Structures are given as structure tokens and as C-alpha cells.
Amino acid sequence: EDKTIHMINCGDNTGAGIPIQDELIKGWEADNPGFKVEVEFVPWGQCQEKSTTLASAGNPPAVAYMGSRTLKQLAANDLIIPVDMTEEEKATYAAPILGTITANGKQWGLPRAFSTKALYWNKDLFKEAGLDPETPPKTWDEMYEAAKAIKDKTDSDGFGLAAASFDNTMHQFMNYVYTNGGAVINDEGEIVFNSPNNVEALAFYGKMAEVSQPGPVAYDRAKLRPLFSEGKIGMFISGPWERVRVKDVNWGVAPIPVGPSGGPGTLLITDSLAVFKGSGVEEQALSLAKLLTNPENQMAFEIAEGYTPLRDMPEVQDILKADPTWKAFLDAIPTGGPEPFVTDYVGLQDSINEAVQGVVLGEVEPDEAIEIAAEQLEEFK
Amino acid sequence: MAHTAKQKDYFPFLLLVPATLVMVAVVAYPLFETFRLSFTNTSMSPNFEYVGLENYEKIMSRRFPEVIARTFYWMGLSVGLKMLIGMLGAVLLNAMVPGRTLFRILVMPPWVIPIAIGVFIWGWMYNGQFGMISGVAQRIGILSGPFEFLAYKNSAFMSTIVTDVWIGVPMVTIYLLASMQSISRDLFEAAWVDGASRFYRFRRITLPLIVPSIATMALLSAIATFNSFDIIWILTEGGPRGATTTMIIDTYKTAISRFKYGEGAARTVMIVLFLGSFMLVYFMLLSRLARRSPNNAA
Amino acid sequence: MGELQLRDVRKNYGQMEVIKGVNLDVNHGEFIVFVGPSGCGKSTLLRMIAGLEEITGGDITIDSKVVNNLPPVKRGIAMVFQSYALYPHMTVYENIAFPLRVERLANDKVEEKVQAAAGILQLTDRLLHKPGELSGGQRQRVAIGRAIVRAPSVFLFDEPLSNLDAALRAEMRVELAKLHNTLDATMIYVTHDQVEAMTMADRIVVLDLGVISQVGTPLDLYHKPRNLFVAGFIGNPKMNFIEVTGKQATGDGVIVTLPSGQELTVKVSAHGAVAGKTLTLGIRPEDLTIERADASIEVVPNVVEHLGIHTVTYSAVEGAKSTFCSLLPGSAAARVGVPVAMGLNGTDCHLFDEAGIAFERQLSVEKLDPAAMLV
């Protein structure tokens, strides 16, 4: 009887990268007789919770696709094993990317997917509002002015702002934190959220609400795209995937505008394959995960899926040549900051979302909101 | 009952065996486990320690009282609306007008549709830009621009309630309708002979006679509403800023989203206590009511 | 006040005609009873008068006003339902007060009228109870109370006693009769119990399949039923029917041949040829006698009931349409299986033609109005 390696994949099996992955798995099985890989696809909404629940009930999957932000929490609870990268392997990743999987000096996952953010703008609306359609805003103030112009002069709103109670709100806000020289947690693991930079960022976030679509609190990323596609908002910040989905609009994409107290930045998110402890096939799972994510295989997978390339390899130039809109995203990689690495990610997210919503709804002052959130975050570091 | 043979006394218990087995396995035992968990710091990892009342202290120090108050407010409003709309619906469906059979069938879909699916649809409808409600309201001039129902504390609070009401109303309607139909027609004829108007008949006969049914239904839907999870979770995840965080949502967030099983269990225990005392109070009120008016409805 | 006319009143339920043209005049203060077998349309007719059912054809006139299209409350009627239709959640007081509340009468007036009605019905000490706490007879009185307070000109009752047990029924019958005397109102009363009809009615209306079979005073119907249906329906135990052959109509009566071959002169006036015709002879069980009489029928009882007050026998008899019943006064000497000769007199007999129509009986006036003797 073959031993089963239970692998949880988020999403569905229709992606163009899946056949590639299947091939690799088949190959791996051939090399490792006595083991059989069983891939389960779980919809995004429950995917990570499911793996975690299985693990905490003592029945972990062998390897699962997890947001890298959860790795520290999983590690702290002794649910996953470190992936023990060699220096050589580490060197293939850009530093910010490596940062997303490193805690207590160890790496806890193998990056599988990755994104940076950039600003999309609607050239037609810019024109209609009397702005130069080819010049995207470079700073927050410019962005605000452009949005205001669109809001005032066209039927549309200037900006797409997300503030719903979903993870995307915090993600959006982190872009402002990172372009204003802020941080949530420092390298020593201390909460440094309560800083003037962050207060400034949050205040600006709230200010953007004035020129954004009505009711930002009802919006997450997924709902903004239709608005942008319909020409109802002039700009929004999102990842590279929008490039292929935004339709019927004359758009451009540029780096995220920079805040008054900082420089270029972006939130850098990775998802990783994590190897769970206690499945009985940890070793094989790790070997499989490494196989899937080695530079060559990973690149093939990314090209098929249309993901942002993790590693700077020759193919990247081809990609960029074929589609220059990648530029803003790829350029942002070195400036990227990770998702805050904490032991209670959802707690963190709730606290920050609440601060953002409070300011967007005009219920609390930014400094107060930041202070409260910072206090709550102490519990999660 | 008076079946003489004494040795048969165990029989009723025998009858209860299957149901009890299921309940013990699926409810009682897990509930007991929950109780045990509530004194531990169980989290993601399978290892845990007993921490005494720490979890309960944590609950109290947080915003829990606010959540409790909100829960009951949410529940009260939702149940109230369900009863009101259900009653209205029942009255209308009780009218002997052509097409009533069809109408009676048409009330049911929200009940038979899987809750999650219904909520997805509502989520779509609440969208300010392309949802039906804001769209129609703009069309007929109630709203001047798109309105995001889930974006503001009050409107999100009300929106979750409306969806909950939508899901709960068919059952209430049909139940009250059934209860109205069980009132003897004679009573209405007698009142009519005495010159009572339709409204008067409703107020003086129908209403008092279905009070017991209303009470029963109110309790049932209060419990269902209290436990209403999917609706809020799918629509708002308890936001904005906690405006729709009820005890269940709070518990789920703690236990399932944040993997703090111990704390979540403590919250569950609190829920059980609250619901338990709520039901107790309710039943006491009800039996007092019943004692005041022995109702020997035909 | 309290006059009622039905003119060719009809009622269809869909295709089915359940009331087939009824004509009736009711005078003020009369106590009219509708009787008939189940399903004959009694309730329907009453409900049409009340205004609870629509009229398919004809006219209903109350106090010279056609009320066909008036709602019940405008007809000046009050109705007591078979189920009483008391409001279970209201006290007796509120039940009785209900029609007054509907009218928005001032509280003190209500109090006054309710107390008056409760007084008449001896419910004064029950006013604060709920109907569920009352006995059947008390409930019935509450229902009547609710009718009384409106001071209607016509009371309608639909089998108001059928839910009561025999003893209480007898008692309530008497009370209703008294009430009728007290109130001086017209009453229309539906029942399928012919004893109730006989004891309470000024006039009985016998309904059969939606048509009036006969209208008359109780003794009219008892002594001069117009047809076999009425003859069989009125009277308990039922009249015995025997097939006989007509022989000859004389001035004295009609001579018939009994199955046994005996001849009997029945004191009726024939309304057609009788000779050789198959007629039906009717004789009430209580008119049979064990003394010598004009003719006799030999019976062998298969059941004998000694009730003390009288003795009832049941036998199978040649030519009889069903079990042949006799009712003898006191404790008569009858035993199962022992033959008895039952005597019958020509004056007591009824005779019906082949269509079931009665020949007119020759009767003394006292039989029909015994009280006349007292004058």
C-alpha cells in the first residue's frame, strides 16, 4: 500500500500551471516509489483555515499552500517544520521575498506565488478631467489632486478605496505605510506601529475617501475592479493580475505614489508551500515542495499561470518585453515590505482594519486609531 | 398512561434511545468538550494547558458586554421584524382572494434555498453600484447616487437584519397562517353577524387567539436568529468596525479564524448560559401569561 | 317587527342546487323549527337568512325590507351557532358584550345590558369566567346572551342543543321555550331532532332535499303528515308502514286488505281510485294496542324493551317495510319469541297512495289543538 502525501492547493484545477505541476508530481512519484501524491483543491475562502484546522486536529496535510503571513503563527504552534534552505537556495530569492518566510532565523515555507502592487489609472478619465493622461501621479498629493479633479469634473469617482472587513483592506493600507517610511513590526519583533509616519498614512487614507467611490467600507479589491472596468473610478492600487482582467478601459499602470515622509514602496505578499509536522511523510513532502519550487520549475509554473516571477532570471526580460505593463510590478520588488509577521495574523488584520474603517467612516482621529491599534497589536507579536 | 403491566416502564426510554444517541454524540459530548476546552489555552497546536478562568477573565475585559448588547439588539430587531412581516404576510395570504394558493407557494423559496446561496445573492443586491436595491432606488428617485448598504455601521447592521428576516420570514408566515386557519370559522361568522369589521375581527379574535403561536414562533426564531452565522459572516464578517459582530460571530472569529479554541470555548459557554437563561425567562413569562388566560381555543 | 318572508329562495353550490325554491312566511313572535335529515339544506337556508351565505335566487324579506344584499348586522337578526362560537379568550362578560363593543356603546350602557341578559340567563355569577371553564349548558346560554343583547327581531339557532347530553338537552329545551315567551321575538331554529321540533315549535318546516315537504304545527305534522317522508320523520319511534291493497273508497273511509287478508276501514278521504292499488298503511307504534280493535296483526317480538313507562317490542312482520315496532303503555306482557296480536283501529291509521301522498285523515279538532278543549 502506497503512502499518501496529502497536498492542499488553493483555488481550482483550471489554472494553466496545474498540468505542469501534475507532470512534476508524476515525475516525483516515479522517483519515489511507495508514495502517492493526492492533491486537493480547496476554494480560496476556506483553504488556509482548512489546512490549519486539519493540522490542529492532529491530522495535518503533508504539504499545503499557505499565505506566508501565517507561517510564524504555524511555527509558533509547532505545526510546521522549517524548510531548511541552503545558502544557495536562499540566494535565488530577493531579500524582501525571503523576508516573508523567515522567522527566528529559519525559513518556514517555499514561496509559490508572489505579488507587488502598483497604481492603475484610467487615461480617458484623466483626459476628461483635464489631466495629462500619460502622467500618473507620483506623490500622494498628486494622487489626491488627480482624484479630486476626476471626481469634480466627470461622472466618475477619483479613486477606488478598499475598507471592507477583509484582508485586502489591511493590504491596501500597508502600501501607504510602506511608501511613507512606516512599519508595523521591526526586525526585533517589536511593534512600531504607533509612528507619525503611520498616522500620516492613515490620515491620508481617510482623506482619499473624500474622492473615492461612495461607501469604501463595502469594498474589497475584487469589487473595485468592476468599477475600474466600467470607468467608474479613475485610479486604484492593485496587483499584476488586473492587467489581464481590466477590460474596455484605456489604462496605464505606475508605481504607487510616494508619501511625504517616505520613498517608493509596496506591500509584497507571498504564498508558500508549507510542510506540516506530523503527517509522517514530512521528508518526502519537503522534497516534493522543493522540486515544485526550484527556480526552473517555479518559473515555468509562473509563466503558465501569468504570475509575477519570483526570481530574477533571464526569462523575466522576455516577459517584460512581451508586456511592458509588468514593469511597475517588477521594479517594485526591491522596495517591497512584507506582510507583518505575527503570531495572530487575523487579530492583527482585525485591529488594523478597524483603525482604517474608523478613519474612513470619520469616527476616530487617525492618531487615536493608530494608538489603539498599536496597543492591540502588542498581543499578537 | 395506564398500561398496567409494570415491567414495561422502561419502554419510553427505549423509544428515546436513537434520538439520545445522536444527540449525545453530536451535541452533548462536543458540548462537554467545549466546556473542558474553555479552561485551557488550546490553540492551533495539539498541546494545551489548563489555565483556570483566564479565558473568562479575558472575555470580560474585552468588549464583550458591547457584543452581548449588540447581539440582543440585533436579535430583537430581527425577530421583531420577522414576526411583524410574517404576521402581515400571513394575514394577506389568509385572505380568500383568487390566486392565494399560488401566493402561498411563492413565499417559500427563501426557506428552501441553501442559506449561503441566498446570502450571496443579497450581497450582490446590496452593492451600491450594480446591485438591485440601490439601482432601483436611484431609478425611482429615492437615492441620488449609489449607496453602499454594507459600508456604514447602521446600514450594514440593518442590511444583515433584512437578509436574516428574509430567510426567516417564510417559516413564520406559514406557521402563523396555519395557526390562523385553525381558528374556527364560526367565530368570525359570529363576529360578522354582530357587525364587527374585518379589522375589528382581526384585532379582537384572530390576534388574541394566535398569541400562543406567536410566542412559540418568536422563541424558535429568536434561537435561530441568535445562531444566525452564515448571513453576517458572508456579508460583513462582523464589520464595519464590529457593527455586526454578534456573539456567534465573535466566537467563530476567536475560535476558528484566530484558532484560539480555548477562548472560543469560553465564549461558547457564555452563549449557552445566555441562551439558557433567555429561554428560562421566556418560558417563565409564557407560563405566567398562560396562567392568566387559560386558553381553551377550539 | 320580526316578520320574515322567503320567496322562491334558491341556492346553488357550483352546479349543485341545494335549496330549490323555498317559500315561507313567518309571523312576528313565531317559533319556527326547520327539521329534516342531514344534508337536506337546513343550515344553508338558515345561513342565507342570516346573510352568511349568498342567495342564488329569490328574495328574503325581513320586516318588509328585502335584505338579499345586506350584511348580517343590518338584517336585525342574531344567530346562535351549533358550536356556540364563543370567543375562548374573552370572559363571559366580554363575550356577551361583544356586539355592543362593536357598536361602541358607552361602558355603562354595556354593563347594564350585559347584566340584564345575564340575569335572564342566570349567568350573573359566571360573568368573569372564560368559556373553557363553563359547562355545555352554560356555554349555550352565553351564546344566547350574546344574541339577546342586540335585541334582534329574529333569532336564528343552528342546532344549538346538539352538543349537549340528553338530560341537559331536555332542560335547555324547556329554558329556550321559556325564553321565547319572555323575549317576544321571532325564532327560527334548526335541528334534526324531531323531538326538539315537536316540543318547541309553533310551526315546523320539514325540509327534504332542499324543498319544503310540509309546514304546520307539531300536531298537524304528527296527525296529518302530508306524505310518507313526513310521516316517517315525525314521531319516535317511527311510524310502521305496511303494504296493503286498496279495495274500495266509501264515505266512511277507505277499505284496505292487510297482508293477512283481514279488511280494515281506514278513516281517510281518498283522492283518486284505490281499488286494486298497492297502498301504504301507516300506524304509529303508540297507536297499537293489545286490546280488541278493528283489525289485528300478529307479531313475534324479537326484542322487547321494558322501560317501565312503556314497553317497546320489535318484530319482523309480513308486508312491513322495516322492523315493526309497537309501544305499549306501562309494563306490558310481552316476551321475545312469544306471539302477540297487535290491534289497530281505522281511526288511528294513515294511508298513502302509490306516490307516497297521504289521503286526508278525518280527525276531531281536539287532536290537532288539544288546548281548544279548555276554552
Place this chain on the structure above:
Amino acid sequence: MGELQLRDVRKNYGQMEVIKGVNLDVNHGEFIVFVGPSGCGKSTLLRMIAGLEEITGGDITIDSKVVNNLPPVKRGIAMVFQSYALYPHMTVYENIAFPLRVERLANDKVEEKVQAAAGILQLTDRLLHKPGELSGGQRQRVAIGRAIVRAPSVFLFDEPLSNLDAALRAEMRVELAKLHNTLDATMIYVTHDQVEAMTMADRIVVLDLGVISQVGTPLDLYHKPRNLFVAGFIGNPKMNFIEVTGKQATGDGVIVTLPSGQELTVKVSAHGAVAGKTLTLGIRPEDLTIERADASIEVVPNVVEHLGIHTVTYSAVEGAKSTFCSLLPGSAAARVGVPVAMGLNGTDCHLFDEAGIAFERQLSVEKLDPAAMLV
């Protein structure tokens, strides 16, 4: 076969004693009727015999076997319930066959027995119908059929006719009596209708508040009620009771003074001093006459019922304990408000002492067993 003894049988519900020590011997083939007012314990006693209620004290013996702790099926009894308790989802055939199915009797045996029972009860052409499609009387017969197939030695009936209307009730009464003759089984029958009791019983057991008030043949109870309770309960209309004063006991009877001052010799044997005592005179409405008699009471009827067969008057009379009722044969000359002198004869009257116990009446034997005259 079919003998039954009750020995000091008792039943408590919690604190409440509802059967207070009943002793009764029933012989094979007897038709025993339990009567009594509502709540007196008739059903309870019957259900104790059936084995549906536990016995608190005493012994029940059926065919010389103490059955106190046997389940119903082992007692050799069968029961017919007031509501018939037919299984609505089964055909008549299956309803009747039910006890046999329980016994797992072979199909052909079942067929045979069911057909036999159906034959007796004339249900053969109804076997494939459901109870819902039957008339009241037919349902009743099905219920009996279900009892018959088990060939019990004792049949128990709990008010089996109370759901039927008057006409059907009379008919079924006769049929039950015939059945009793056919089956040769012991029957115990509960009713609160004294007419049923009188007509069907070999012996009647009158129950009052959980004790036996009197046991005897119907005419025994009618003519010689042992106490006021039985006197009032047996007979319809009820016996009239009038307060009289005892004057003197003679060999001929007891002389009493009526409220009007008239004296009357009641033909009873006194069992104690009577002079000056307040006694109760009982006279049945049917024993009153408008002819000359030993004494008379003047009444002013306030209700007169002409039933054809007889005339009933109700009046308020001095000294009478409730409405004074008279029943005159045929169409008597009585009218509301017109005084009549009602004659009463000493031989017809009953007399009760202060405790309500009857003085023994002096009666001819024919009164108690009219059939004896035939021998």
C-alpha cells in the same frame, strides 16, 4: 366461561379515591349495564376490568382466575370503545382481523373468522372500505366485529352509542340486544343514558361517586328504587319529588300530608317512625293522571310540549324539589298558564325517609316481570 367477580375493588388516582370498594357478581351470559352520572367512575371500573387501569385494591376474577395483574389480552375480554378506535388506515377487513394478525393466525383462518364476524354483523359487502367511508352505525359494527373475532368470554362496551344520533342509537340498541342473544357471551356495558340501560340490561348497576347504589333488573330499579338517587336517575322524564310530612304508618301503607294539606296513603312498608318526619314523596310524571285519583296536585304549566304520542307539562309546584313534570298520554288538553289538577294514586307513589332511603313498595309481581303473565 364468562363469569366475573369484583371483590372490594378500589381505585385511587393519587389522593383521590374514585372507586371505593365495589363488589359484584356477574353470571355467564348476562347483559350488565353500568349507569350513573358523569364522573361517577363507570369508565374507570370498566377499564379496570379490561386491564387498562391498574387496580389499587381488591380482586377481579374472570372465570375463577384472579386477573389483577394480567394484561388485557390474557383476560379473555374484548372491548368496544366509545370512539370505536377503528384504525383509519386499515380496511374494515383488516380492522376486524387485527387481533388475529397480532396472534399471527394463518391467513385462511383469519379469512374464515373475519367472514363469519362480518356475516353476523352484515358487513360482508363493506369489508374493503376504510372506516372513513362508513356510517356511524357501520363503524360501530366494525368495532364489535373486532371484538367478536377474538371470541372473548366477556365483552366490554364503553358508551358505544353515544356518538350516534338518536334514530341510529335506537336502531343499534336493538341490534346489540340481538347480538347478545346470538353470541351467548357476557356483556358489560357502560352508559350514562338510562334509556339504554333500561332497554338492554339484564341487570343494571347504578354507580354513584364510586360506589354501587343499587343492582337489579331494569324494572326493579324503575319500580323499586332503593334511594332517591336511583329514583331520580332511572326514568325519563325524571321522577317528581315533593316534600311531605309523615302522619302515620298503617298496615295498608304510610299516610302522608301533602303541601296542600291533602292526605294520601302511600302503599309502602315503613321501616321506622314516620309521624311528623319530613319525607319525600316520589311520583313519576307518567303516573300522574287528569282523571280522578287518591289525591291531586294543582299545577299551572309554564311549558307544555305536545309530542303527539304524549303531552308533557312543566310547572312550578309548592314543595316540589324542582320543576314538576307530568306526562299525559296522547294529545292532552293542557295549555300554558291554565291550571290543571293532576291526580296521583297511592299505589303509584314512592316514599323516601329523611336519609333518602326508600320504604319498600307493595307491588304486584307482574309489574316487575310482566312476561310472567304469559306463562
Place this chain on the structure above:
Amino acid sequence: MLHKYRWYEYVLIYSGLALFLTFVLAPFVEAFVVSLRPLSGLFSIPYRFITDEMSFDAYFTMWENVPLLWLYMFNSFFIATVVTVLGLICIIPAAYAFARFEFPARNTLLGLFIAVNMFSGAVLIIPLFKLMQQYGLLNTYFAMIAPGTAFVIPTGIWLLRSYLIRIPRELEEAAWVDGAGKLYTLWRVIIPVALPGIVVVTITAFITAYAQQFIFALTFNSVNELNPLPVGLFQFFGRQTVVWNELMAASLVGILPVLFVYVFLQRYIVAGLTAGAVKE
């Protein structure tokens, strides 16, 4: 006559009904309209009922996009059916016991059963999960069926009990006198007589089981082939873009069978609830 309405009463009733039914049915209309639009036309602004290019395409493409849709529907039906059957096996005897027998702690027990209604699946999911796992029941139909059953039992008992109370006791006594055992009586007499009540309980249990199988399936099952409809439909969300039109189409198709069941049996529901309603 009692129910003869004047014209303005008709207007009032029908407009009330229109309003009421609008509230009840609007989401379905919306879902239908959405299902007819091409994905690109979904987010049309301003809001319009009728848009260009409406078609039933989504009803065909959804089978390709979620190829197991049939299976999900079957699973939903299957799970709901088994839940109902198991539920009835528990409900009928228990309701009978509560309706007919006196035994110690009867009311307390009944109260406890009813009280179970209070605990939604959400609060018990962790310990349940551990339990299932312990007995190797995860990823089986049973894992979804067992909790489903538990949550239809209380309401079922409550409904059926009030129906059984109204069945005349003499029916059982007659069977008892004829020598029938209690189980025989239950099986041959009570159940057939209570059939209308049982039908109601069956329908309500089925619908409940059908409508509320989301959370258990989500947590206790990870075998796609066993998933019930709501979880299956969730896969429309799993995509990069939510395929709203197909989701709505699939939702509508998915509820059709239950709706049919309901339409044909609704008069039993109303009648059955009446039986249970008054005496409570």
C-alpha cells in the same frame, strides 16, 4: 360571504401581497437577471433590469466550469434524504414517547432536546471535528449526515409530538386489549395514523437538511466528489473572478428540485403545521 371583499379591499390585499412577495422574491429575480447576463455585462452601471446580450448561456457553460455540478446536486439530495430518514428513525419513537408516556424527567428531557436547537453547528465544530477524526469519519458522507441529523431532531420531535398528542389514546388501548405489543402498535397503528404529521416532519427535515449543510460539509469533508451543492457552488468563488452569472444560474437550478418537492407537498405542510400549531 364572509370573505367577500370590496374593491378597495382587493386593491389593498393585492398591493400588500405584491409588496410582500416583492420582498420575498426580489433576490430570485435579481439572481435570474444576473444569470442571464454575460460575465462582462454584469457590472453595468447604472442599474438596469434588461441589458443587451441576455442569454441562457450561463446555464450551459456552468456545467463545463463546474463539471461536478450534477454530482453536487445529487450529493445534496442524497445527504438530505439520509438525514431525513435517520432523523425520522430518531424522531418518531422519541416524539411518541414524549406524547404518550409518563416517565420521570419527561419535561426536562423534552426541554433538553428542544434546547439543542440553541447550539448551532458553528459553536460545536471543533470538538465535532476531533470526534469525527478519531473515528475516521472525516471525508465520508457520514460526516455530513450525522450532524445534520442531530439538528433536525429537536424541531422534528417538537412538531410530531404535538401531532401525536391529538391521536386518540383509545386507538392504542384497543390494540393493547387485542394483544398487540407496544412496538407493534407503534408500527402498525400509530405511524400510519400519524402519517400526515410525519409527512410534515419529513418535508421540514428535508428542507432544513438541504438548506443548512454548508458548514459541516465545509469542515468535515475535503473530497470533492462528496460535496453538497452549497459547497460545490462555492467553487465559483474559488476562481480568480467570481463567475456570478454561472453561480446564480447554478443556484437557481440547484433549488429547483426542492422547490418542486415543496410545491407538491405544501398543502400537507400547512395542514400539518395547523395540527401542531394550536395546542402548543
